[in-house]
Each structure stands twice: as structure tokens, then as C-alpha cells.
Amino acid sequence: xxxxxxxxxxxxxxxxxxxxxxxxxxxxxxxxxxxxxxxxxxxxxxxxxxxxxxxxxxxxxxxxxxxxxxxxxxxxxxxxxxxxxxxxxxxxxxxxxxxxxxxxxxxxxxxxxxxxxxxxxxxxxxxxxxxxxxxxxxxxxxxxxxxxxxxxxxxxxxxxxxxxxxxxxxxxxxxxxxxxxxxxxxxxxxxxxxxxxxxxxxxxxxxxxxxxxxxxxxxxx
Amino acid sequence: xxxxxxxxxxxxxxxxxxxxxxxxxxxxxxxxxxxxxxxxxxxxxxxxxxxxxxxxxxxxxxxxxxxxxxxxxxxxxxxxxxxxxxxxxxxxxxxxxxxxxxxxxxxxxxxxxxxxxxxxxxxxxxxxxxxxxxxxxxxxxxxxxxxxxxxxxxxxxxxxxxxxxxxxxxxxxxxxxxxxxxxxxxxxxxxxxxxxxxxxxxxxxxxxxxxxxxxxxxxxxxxxxxxxxxxxxxxxxxxxxxxxxxxxxxxxxxxxxxxxxxxxxxxxxxxx
Numbered sequence: 367x368x369x370x371x372x373x374x375x376x377x378x379x380x381x382x383x384x385x386x387x388x389x390x391x392x393x394x395x396x397x398x399x400x401x402x403x404x405x406x407x408x409x410x411x412x413x414x415x416x417x418x419x420x421x422x423x424x425x426x427x428x429x430x431x432x433x434x435x436x437x438x439x440x441x442x443x444x445x446x447x448x449x450x451x452x453x454x455x456x457x458x459x460x461x462x463x464x465x466x467x468x469x470x471x472x473x474x475x476x477x478x479x480x481x482x483x484x485x486x487x488x489x490x491x492x493x494x495x496x497x498x499x500x501x502x503x504x505x506x507x508x509x510x511x512x513x514x515x516x517x518x519x520x521x522x523x524x525x526x527x528x529x530x531x532x533x534x535x536x537x538x539x540x541x542x543x544x545x546x547x548x549x550x551x552x553x554x555x556x557x558x559x560x561x562x563x564x565x566x567x568x569x570x571x572x573x574x575x576x577x578x579x580x581x582x583x584x585x586x587x
Numbered sequence: 588x589x590x591x592x593x594x595x596x597x598x599x600x601x602x603x604x605x606x607x608x609x610x611x612x613x614x615x616x617x618x619x620x621x622x623x624x625x626x627x628x629x630x631x632x633x634x635x636x637x638x639x640x641x642x643x644x645x646x647x648x649x650x651x652x653x654x655x656x657x658x659x660x661x662x663x664x665x666x667x668x669x670x671x672x673x674x675x676x677x678x679x680x681x682x683x684x685x686x687x688x689x690x691x692x693x694x695x696x697x698x699x700x701x702x703x704x705x706x707x708x709x710x711x712x713x714x715x716x717x718x719x720x721x722x723x724x725x726x727x728x729x730x731x732x733x734x735x736x737x738x739x740x741x742x743x744x745x746x747x748x749x750x751x752x753x754x755x756x757x758x759x760x761x762x763x764x765x766x767x768x769x770x771x772x773x774x775x776x777x778x779x780x781x782x783x784x785x786x787x788x789x790x791x792x793x794x795x796x797x798x799x800x801x802x803x804x805x806x807x808x809x810x811x812x813x814x815x816x817x818x819x820x821x822x823x824x825x826x827x828x829x830x831x832x833x834x835x836x837x838x839x840x841x842x843x844x845x846x847x848x849x850x851x852x853x854x855x856x857x858x859x
Contacts, residue, residue: 408685488667489704489763493718493770494694496687503717508708585707586752 370546370553370560379542380564386460386528386538387568391521393464398471402509403501405472406479416472424469428462428530435462436534452537459531463524470520478513479505483587511583518576522569539564616643617679618774618805619664624673626659633659634670635829641774646806648816648837651826652852657809660826661778664807665696678773694722697767697775701782703759705751705766711738712747715766723770730769737765741795757788761795774805781812813856817841825849 370376404416423431435458439445447457482505490500510517532541543561547554617640624637633656641647649657662668664675666682666689675682677696683689706714715734719725725733738744741761743754751759760780767775777796781789793815800806800819810816816823816837823840825833827848833840841857844850 483702483704485700485702485704486706489698489700489706489766491690492665492667492693492696492698493766494690494692494722495718496690499690499721503721504706504708511708586750587707 370550370557373549374542374546375537376539376542376546376560379537379539382456382536383528383538383540383564384568385456386463386531386536387525389460390463390467390524390528393460394467394471394520394524397464397468399475399506401468401472402475402479403506405476406501406505408497420469420472423466424473426466428466428527429533431466432459432462432530432533435459452535455534455536456531459528459534459536463528463531467520467524467527470523471517474513474516474520475506475509477516478509478511481512481585482508508585511580511585514576514580514583518572518580521572521576525568525572526565617641618643618645618677619807620674620676621660621664622674624660624663624670624675626656626663626668626670633829634663637673637831639824639831639834641805641807643805644803645821646800646804646808646819647822647824648820649807649809649824649826650811650813650816650840650852651832654828655826656829657826658778661776661807661809664774664776665693665698667698690722694718694770695773697770697772699760699763699767699775699777699780701779703751703756703763703783705759705763707751710748710750711743711754711762714751714762715769718766718770734765734769737768738762740768741765742791755788756784757791760784760788760792764792764795764799768799774807775799777806777808777810779809779811781810811856813841825852827852 401416401419404412405420407413436455439458439461440454446454448454486504486508487500490504495503528538529540531538532544535541539561543557546557550557619639619641621637621639624634625632626634635656637660639647639660649660651657659668663670664677666675666684677692680692683692705711706717709717712731712734715737716727716730719730719733720727723730735744735747738747741764743758743761743765746754746758746762751762754762764775764780780796781792784792789812793812796806796808796815797819808815808820820837823833823835823837824831825835825840825844825846825848832846833844833849835845840849841853844853
């Protein structure tokens with residue numbers, strides 16, 4: 367089994383999967399937070415835009431979004447970020463994953479906002495904080511604490527969903543798995559177990575950490 | 588809406604008869620002026636043509652049966668509750684509809700809620716310094732010094748580094764009062780400040796409010812505490828079904844209520 371590591375770039379693929387996970391998680395968190403702010407803002411137009419984003423993106427298969435990022439953005443619109451094809455695909459896969467999971471981050475955060483009693487926002491307004499200030503200082507910090515568990519769920523889903531990036535040729539681990547099986551079908555079971563173990567290694571701590579944090583950081587009322 | 592002069596009793600400057608119990612005003616300067624304010628919740632007319640002028644340094648207690656619109660009246664003064672027609676001015680300034688101007692005005696109007704509403708994720712000290720730092724642009728050191736002074740004033744100086752959930756209801760409400768005072772407001776609104784408290788904690792909050800009234804703060808207090816109304820109010824406003832039915836000195840209101848609705852209300856609350 368050791369020769370798998372010498373024949374194939376297993377470590378590189380594992381790295382790409384980790385890279386996809388980390389950067390997409392960051393992107394999804396930023397975009398999702400912005401969309402959540404739009405959805406809770408008092409401006410009707412922003413509410414509509416936010417709701418439309420969530421409903422369109424959440425209900426579109428991830429494969430479609432990832433393939434669109436490749437064909438639509440790179441091939442059709444010529445939006446290349448690098449001359450290196452592999453790098454270009456990687457970046458657009460991260461963009462696709464970020465956008466897709468942003469919809470789920472937004473909804474997790476909204477469920478967190480719902481854990482914050484209206485009195486908190488009223489108190490914030492009554493001391494003269496503007497909408498942005500009460501959002502930043504009172505509403506969102508409490509909403510994030512109330513949304514840790516659903517955010518963890520989204521992060522776990524995202525980690526596993528990075529495998530879809532193989533559809534546009536990103537050299538992550540599930541793509542390599544197919545290749546390895548093709549050439550070394552004698553090692554089918556070990557290859558499966560290796561990849562499965564890697565994902566468990568990535569996702570199990572997320573669940574443990576978020577469960578711990580959700581009790582530790584819970585807002586006591 | 589034309590500002591017609593209304594029932595003189597609602598504009599009565601210094602209450603007639605007995606001398607006002609606290610903080611007598613030599614000159615009546617209007618601080619909060621409500622003119623022709625109307626509000627509906629669907630078909631329910633919760634505020635009917637409210638005309639009320641509250642003078643600087645005056646303590647006005649709003650009484651009335653539940654559902655009479657007294658909380659809504661209180662909350663309309665800093666626009667936590669919107670209204671359809673009429674105007675409200677605070678220290679001569681009309682209430683802006685929204686945005687930064689409204690936030691600015693709210694910073695001058697303190698509000699104490701029934702359910703305290705301390706920021707649950709912040710320490711007691713941070714609860715109090717948030718407004719002064721973010722809105723008044725004070726330095727952290729300056730805001731904290733002032734906060735500690737206020738916490739001592741309301742008797743919870745020891746609790747500065749705790750979180751709201753670690754305090755009793757009475758302590759939380761006193762912190763909430765300190766949080767409002769930290770903004771150096773021109774007027775303070777109290778929306779049933781003792782209704783959510785265990786009975787043994789009511790007095791510690793009322794004591795702080797009485798002390799505040801004596802210090803000359805302009806106060807609008809929605810409450811069921813008749814003792815506080817007698818002790819600290821310059822005027823009592825009695826509301827029923829969204830209307831101001833009667834405005835009188837506490838003495839006059841409790842001993843000789845004029846309207847049948849006020850008599851009815853008092854008979855229900857004073858018989859046991």
C-alpha cells in the first residue's frame with residue numbers, strides 16, 4: 367500500500383482538499399454573513415435580494431454551480447485569474463463552493479439571529495446605536511454564538527462537498543481516488559478506507575469542537 | 588397637523604393644589620411634547636389623539652388598565668413604536684423618522700424596559716460603556732470611570748465584571764438604569780420597570796428611581812406601583828382604551844378621581 371504514496375501524489379491531493387475546505391469555508395462565512403445582514407436589514411430591497419440569492423443558490427445542485435464556474439466564468443466569460451489551468455480551476459472551484467455554502471451559512475446565521483430576543487435590539491437602539499452598530503456590537507455576536515451548531519453542520523457538509531470540484535478537474539482526493547482505483551484495482555478496499563479515513567479525520571473534530579463551543583460560548587439569559 | 592391648544596389640564600404646568608412632592612419647577616420648560624398622536628394595531632386604535640406636554644425635570648407617572656396604550660405611549664417617545672399621525676418633540680426637536688438622526692435623538696432619551704434587556708453577551712461594565720464609547724465617542728478609560736461611578740450610585744458596583752445572567756432581577760434592572768444614565772439623557776422612559784421583578788426586589792429599583800426623580804431628571808414612568816406614583820410623581824396621567832382620560836396631581840388623582848373609568852380602575856387596585 368505504501369507504493370500508492372510513491373506512485374500517486376496522494377499528499378498533494380489531500381492538501382488540495384484541505385485547501386478547498388479552508389478557503390471555501392472562509393469565503394462562505396464572509397459571503398453568508400453579508401447575505402444574512404441583507405436578510406435582516408430594514409431595507410426591503412436588500413431583503414429581496416438576499417432571499418433571492420439564498421433560494422436560487424440553495425436549490426441548485428452544487429455540481430451545476432461548480433461546472434458553471436468553469437464553463438461559464440472561465441471558458442465563456444474569459445474570467446481567468448491565472449494562466450495556469452489547474453490553478454484557475456482551483457480558484458473557481460473555491461468561488462463556487464463559497465457561493466453555494468454561503469446560502470447555508472446565511473440561513474444558519476438567521477436561525478442564530480432568531481435566538482436573540484427582540485429586547486436586545488430594542489435596548490441597542492434605545493442607547494442610540496445605529497443599525498450597523500447594533501448589528502455589529504449586539505445582534506451578530508449573539509447570533510454567531512447561537513448558530514455554532516448549524517454552522518458546524520455546514521462546515522462538515524462543505525468539507526465533503528469539496529469532492530464535487532473533481533467535476534472541473536481539480537486534483538483533490540476523490541479525483542485521485544478514481545485514478546488510483548483505475549490503475550490499482552487490487553488495492554480497492556485500502557484506497558477507499560484511506561480516503562474515508564481522511565474525511566473522518568477532517569470532519570470529526572469539527573463536530574466535537576462545535577459541540578464544545580456551543581455550550582461554552584452559549585449566551586446565558 | 589395644526590397644533591391646537593387642547594384641554595388645559597393636559598398642559599397644566601405646575602400641578603395645582605398641593606405643592607409638587609419633588610423637584611418643583613419654578614419655570615415650566617417643555618421637554619417632551621406630544622401633539623395629536625394616533626396609532627393603530629390593525630383595527631385596534633391604541634393611541635387616540637394623544638396630547639401631552641412633559642416639562643423639564645418633571646416626573647410623570649402613566650397609569651391605566653392593561654391594554655390601555657400606556658406602554659405604547661412610552662415607547663412612541665423614542666420611536667421604538669411608530670405612529671401614524673401627530674408629532675412628538677424632545678427638547679424642541681421633532682422625532683426623525685429613521686436613520687442616524689433618530690439614533691442621535693434616541694441617545695438623549697434613556698429607556699428602561701420591563702425585561703431589563705441587558706446585553707447578554709457583555710459584562711455589566713461593558714453593557715454600560717458600549718453607548719458612551721460607540722455613540723458619544725468617549726475614551727474607554729473615561730467611559731469606564733463613569734460607569735463605575737454609576738454602578739456605585741445604583742448600588743451594584745461589586746458586580747462590574749459579571750454577566751447579566753449572574754445578577755438578580757433587581758440588580759439587572761438597576762444596571763439597566765445605570766446604562767441609560769451613562770448616556771446623560773435629557774429624559775428617561777420607564778416601561779413597567781418593576782413588573783418582571785420578584786416582590787422583594789421591587790423596592791431596591793424604586794429607591795433608585797426615587798433618588799433619580801429627586802435629582803431633577805425628567806421621567807416618564809409606566810407602572811403599577813401606586814406608592815411610587817404618590818411619592819415621586821409631579822403628575823399622574825391616567826389612560827384607558829388608548830386615550831388620556833385624566834391628568835392630575837397624585838394626591839388629587841388618588842383621593843378625588845374625576846372620571847368613572849379612573850374611579851373604577853382605582854377601586855380594583857386599591858381594594859386589596
